[in-house]
Amino acid sequence: MLLSKMFVPTLREDPSDAESISHKLMLRAGLIRQISSGIYVFLPLGFRVLNKVINIVREEMNRIGAQELLMPALLPKEPWDETGRWDVYGDELFKLKDRKGRDFCLGPTHEEIVTLIIKNTVNSYKNLPILLYQIQTKFRDEIRPRFGVMRSREFLMKDLYSFHDSWDSLSESYKKIFNAYKKIFDRFRLKYIPVEADSGAIGGKVSHEFVAESEIGECEFVVCEKCRYAANVEAAKSKLIKPEEEKDEPLELVHTPNIKRVEEVTSFLKVPAHRLLKSILYIVDGESVLAIVRGDDEINEVKLKNYLKAKEIRLATEEEIEKHTGAPLGFTGPIGFNGRIIVDKRVEGIKGGVLGANKKDYHYKGVSFGRDFESEEIVDIREVKEGDLCPVCGSPLKKKIGIELGHTFQLGTKYSESMKAYFQTKEGELKPFIMGCYGIGMARIIAATIEQYHDDKGIVWTKEIAPYHIIIIPLKEDEKILVDSKEIYKKLLHGGFEVVYEDRPLSPGEKFKDADLIGFPYKLIFGKGYLKDGLIEVKRREDGEVFKVKPEDIEEFLRKEIYES
Numbered sequence: 001m002l003l004s005k006m007f008v009p010t011l012r013e014d015p016s017d018a019e020s021i022s023h024k025l026m027l028r029a030g031l032i033r034q035i036s037s038g039i040y041v042f043l044p045l046g047f048r049v050l051n052k053v054i055n056i057v058r059e060e061m062n063r064i065g066a067q068e069l070l071m072p073a074l075l076p077k078e079p080w081d082e083t084g085r086w087d088v089y090g091d092e093l094f095k096l097k098d099r100k101g102r103d104f105c106l107g108p109t110h111e112e113i114v115t116l117i118i119k120n121t122v123n124s125y126k127n128l129p130i131l132l133y134q135i136q137t138k139f140r141d142e143i144r145p146r147f148g149v150m151r152s153r154e155f156l157m158k159d160l161y162s163f164h165d166s167w168d169s170l171s172e173s174y175k176k177i178f179n180a181y182k183k184i185f186d187r188f189r190l191k192y193i194p195v196e197a198d199s200g201a202i203g204g205k206v207s208h209e210f211v212a213e214s215e216i217g218e219c220e221f222v223v224c225e226k227c228r229y230a231a232n233v234e235a236a237k238s239k240l241i242k243p244e245e246e247k248d249e250p251l252e253l254v255h256t257p258n259i260k261r262v263e264e265v266t267s268f269l270k271v272p273a274h275r276l277l278k279s280i281l282y283i284v285d286g287e288s289v290l291a292i293v294r295g296d297d298e299i300n301e302v303k304l305k306n307y308l309k310a311k312e313i314r315l316a317t318e319e320e321i322e323k324h325t326g327a328p329l330g331f332t333g334p335i336g337f338n339g340r341i342i343v344d345k346r347v348e349g350i351k352g353g354v355l356g357a358n359k360k361d362y363h364y365k366g367v368s369f370g371r372d373f374e375s376e377e378i379v380d381i382r383e384v385k386e387g388d389l390c391p392v393c394g395s396p397l398k399k400k401i402g403i404e405l406g407h408t409f410q411l412g413t414k415y416s417e418s419m420k421a422y423f424q425t426k427e428g429e430l431k432p433f434i435m436g437c438y439g440i441g442m443a444r445i446i447a448a449t450i451e452q453y454h455d456d457k458g459i460v461w462t463k464e465i466a467p468y469h470i471i472i473i474p475l476k477e478d479e480k481i482l483v484d485s486k487e488i489y490k491k492l493l494h495g496g497f498e499v500v501y502e503d504r505p506l507s508p509g510e511k512f513k514d515a516d517l518i519g520f521p522y523k524l525i526f527g528k529g530y531l532k533d534g535l536i537e538v539k540r541r542e543d544g545e546v547f548k549v550k551p552e553d554i555e556e557f558l559r560k561e562i563y564e565s
């Protein structure tokens, strides 16, 4: 296509509201525009890239025998009531009413709907397993949309659902889908890592996230470079190190005037941070719950929330702390606390500890777990830290961040049971379907590719999803240049290449700037050199290498470069 006829509104300057490199470059290269917070238009170039992403994902899903369908985005409330998720999903669910006052939502995911379809159509083990997927728009009312298309309120997803008659069958499909995901992200040439994940609100047992390595991103995970153990922080475990043998000390109430924060208390009482036990009051579905970790640890609220199987969890306000403990913020502790107490595993067995006394300006010291306070709920609620030891091999763990590209879950019977979706077994029994669900965020693949493939000039597209592979740039208003470059352009078009011709009245510098910003993998340059030796200068974007190619060899050269390497 002629660039002058194309709708490619590039920007010279970085947009001020874009935080991440991919967001900036997608705006600058004319791939997307924002319509409202977290809502984007894919402009023609961006839409070409998106379609290439869709095609690759679709190919690999079809290859493993998954079948594509299309479910609606506008969903009735009733199935969501059956699973309880109409309430559990919270404010992220876009809810609306029709003219008759009936409740609907804009689907953020489709477990309920696909379960409904299977419930009404499949009744025998003979029809299982079934793998159904769609590539469709999802909605989520994000509190804070971020990083452009990476965390937006409307987004395109591939979501696959599988239905089985046994856990073995689910495991088998899970493995197959897991491998298909690896193949997909390999085809995109992304650097990624599958990490063990927490199945959180969706429920279920085994779960993985596929995370693209990146400077930005909202997935925090740990990885062991020795044995490749990897897990996101909500699921990560670490090897429990036994505390040194400590001696019982007498319990003592000590005056700690206006001393509240961890560092203040530890330096005032001259105890190491791990001896101070942090007691944090949460309001969990309306009830007060005290959670205790060591002073050198942090609570991971997702772990706590999952353990409690809570719908909503939040820190108690200062007023609520006074009401439930009798003391202001900073002096909370379990001794004398009347309510549920959750203790982190690393707190168990501690002696000579320090705790808030539930009394203004007082702490206890010499606290022994088991003697002075107790809890039957000793669970892993701490956040794994850099340097913690790998639960598998004991090597130090590294903490990283990245972009979640996809997620796979073994759901089990959570949805089929609550929606009474049963099938008949070989023996004639009625059993709930065993399910799995598997998502991939389409636009995130684009954003992650740009995060991993760019330089200071712009995007460096991989051949797999570049909007076009080739741009022809005539540098001079010279007749031979114009005639010959047009001829090559026509020849490449006929040869089936994805090629763009730069015919805009711009300076050579401006032409190069835009070509590099948009990130065409190959530039065919017709300038002084061509007039001298009749060779086309081909510049490869990914490494800047320059090739001189005879016009009659150009097709073969490009075919090898683009399709055979």
Ligand SMILES: [Zn+2]
Residues within 6 Å of the ligand: 224, 225, 226, 227, 228, 229, 390, 391, 392, 393, 394, 395
């Ligand atoms: Zn390890």
